[in-house]
Amino acid sequence: MPKQLLIEDHIKRNKRLTLVICALMALLFIGVIFAFGYIYFGNIYIALLFGLPIALAYVAVTYSFSVNTVLSAAKARPANPSNREEKLLIYKVEEMSIAAGLPMPKVYVQDSDNINAFATGKKPEKAVICATTGALRKLKTDELEGVIAHEMSHIKNHDILIATVTIGVVGAIALISEILFYSLFWGGAGRGRKSEGNAILLVIAILFVILAPIFSRLTYLAISRKREYLADSNGAYLSRNPEGLAKALEKIKNDIPKGKPKGSKTVAPLYIANPFKSQSVNSIWSTHPPIDIRIQRLRSM
Amino acid sequence: MDMLILIGAIVVVIVVAFLLIFWGYYNRIIRLENRIDNSWAQIDVQLKRRADLIPNLMETVKGYMQHEREVLENVTRARSALMNAKTPQENIEADNMLTGALKSLFAVAEGYPDLKANQNFLQLQDELTHTEDKISYARQHFNDSVLGFNNIIETFPGYWFARRMNKKTKDMLQIPEAAREVPKVKF
Numbered sequence: 001m002p003k004q005l006l007i008e009d010h011i012k013r014n015k016r017l018t019l020v021i022c023a024l025m026a027l028l029f030i031g032v033i034f035a036f037g038y039i040y041f042g043n044i045y046i047a048l049l050f051g052l053p054i055a056l057a058y059v060a061v062t063y064s065f066s067v068n069t070v071l072s073a074a075k076a077r078p079a080n081p082s083n084r085e086e087k088l089l090i091y092k093v094e095e096m097s098i099a100a101g102l103p104m105p106k107v108y109v110q111d112s113d114n115i116n117a118f119a120t121g122k123k124p125e126k127a128v129i130c131a132t133t134g135a136l137r138k139l140k141t142d143e144l145e146g147v148i149a150h151e152m153s154h155i156k157n158h159d160i161l162i163a164t165v166t167i168g169v170v171g172a173i174a175l176i177s178e179i180l181f182y183s184l185f186w187g188g189a190g191r192g193r194k195s196e197g198n199a200i201l202l203v204i205a206i207l208f209v210i211l212a213p214i215f216s217r218l219t220y221l222a223i224s225r226k227r228e229y230l231a232d233s234n235g236a237y238l239s240r241n242p243e244g245l246a247k248a249l250e251k252i253k254n255d256i257p258k259g260k261p262k263g264s265k266t267v268a269p270l271y272i273a274n275p276f277k278s279q280s281v282n283s284i285w286s287t288h289p290p291i292d293i294r295i296q297r298l299r300s301m
Numbered sequence: 302m303d304m305l306i307l308i309g310a311i312v313v314v315i316v317v318a319f320l321l322i323f324w325g326y327y328n329r330i331i332r333l334e335n336r337i338d339n340s341w342a343q344i345d346v347q348l349k350r351r352a353d354l355i356p357n358l359m360e361t362v363k364g365y366m367q368h369e370r371e372v373l374e375n376v377t378r379a380r381s382a383l384m385n386a387k388t389p390q391e392n393i394e395a396d397n398m399l400t401g402a403l404k405s406l407f408a409v410a411e412g413y414p415d416l417k418a419n420q421n422f423l424q425l426q427d428e429l430t431h432t433e434d435k436i437s438y439a440r441q442h443f444n445d446s447v448l449g450f451n452n453i454i455e456t457f458p459g460y461w462f463a464r465r466m467n468k469k470t471k472d473m474l475q476i477p478e479a480a481r482e483v484p485k486v487k488f
Contacts, residue, residue, distance in 0.1 A: 091434075
């Protein structure tokens with residue numbers, strides 16, 4: 001079974017990479033708190049006292065609001081089993097949850113002509129999978145299965161947790177940086193500092209804190225893209241059919257969206273393909289990897 | 302005296318570390334083994350569900366397909382084989398038989414436009430296909446679980462603990478090639 005081994009290798013590689021990037025994010029965060037302390041108090045540890053609580057509170061708030069916000073932003077409604085298309089969606093979700101060994105998620109539908117789907121939920125036991133009516137109408141059974149397998153993998157990999165926590169950390173870093181920026185502007189910084197600090201080091205620390213939000217945002221996007229690749233390869237492992245998702249992605253690429261996409265932009269990383277941007281651009285600013293490369297990787301499995 | 306305390310401390314640390322590792326592996330092996338049992342139960346549920354749907358299907362089809370006695374008999378025979386199966390492998394074989402019999406039944410049904418317009422039949426067909434898919438995914442999950450279990454008890458250091466726990470590798474279910482194909486029945 002050389003094919004399956006290849007999928008497993010993809011999974012392993014993506015997991016390792018996420019770990020490295022998450023470590024980078026943590027280092028960045030700790031670095032910001034230390035630098036903040038250095039600039040303000042000349043002592044790198046003192047900022048931990050309030051830096052960490054701020055960050056934790058930020059993450060907790062984002063986390064506790066996540067599920068309902070996502071569903072209402074997407075204007076999603078529960079799938080209706082008396083409609084044949086939506087019943088087939090429920091069937092597919094059930095099949096994939098069996099393949100993944102997970103409890104059955106709740107199934108939602110979003111009325112939209114575009115082909116898309118997303119998963120949300122705080123833990124695998126209380127997950128939600130939502131597909132657009134466009135996806136139900138335009139995708140064939142094996143393609144829909146590929147998409148659902150991708151979403152099921154997001155649930156199994158705890159990607160929703162990873163996404164909300166990293167968004168929280170990005171927000172916390174931005175907050176700290178902003179506090180520093182404004183206090184420097186108003187000349188409040190260094191009030192408590194002893195004068196023995198190294199001037200060059202101080203400038204570097206200030207620059208670091210000011211630039212940190214950009215880096216943390218980029219790190220977050222890199223994590224998001226890695227998780228997409230991971231969900232693609234995991235999904236292929238679940239459905240044992242990488243071609244299904246590859247064909248679905250091809251359809252998404254060639255599908256010309258009608259009308260404005262619904263929902264808020266913060267939700268974009270959760271979707272199988274970003275509903276707000278063109279898919280073929282390879283940029284460090286995108287939430288998803290370019291669709292062509294995803295298709296290429298799936299076909300190489 | 303100091304030397305003795307040092308050596309004693311090192312021994313205690315090593316023993317504690319060993320116990321912690323053993324504890325971790327013990328729980329992991331047991332958990333993976335339970336997952337295999339659980340995934341078998343999942344297959345069993347779906348097989349029962351499928352067997353339960355057959356009488357309804359026969360009832361619906363009977364009026365339209367009097368002349369296809371052989372096809373109908375094959376389905377009934379496969380179903381009773383499934384009901385009487387005892388071991389997992391017997392179950393799986395009977396289920397494969399049923400899959401084949403149903404496939405030809407649905408293929409034959411293509412020639413009966415009245416039957417194909419019957420809502421009841423359509424619903425049963427959907428549900429049977431769905432159950433068939435669920436069975437094949439449940440088997441796949443069973444095999445994934447067996448693979449996870451075998452991997453841990455065959456590699457170091459799990460191998461070493463598994464020997465002491467008297468755990469042996471388990472067999473995967475053989476999935477026939479035909480069952481992996483996308484069902485050909487048209488909707």
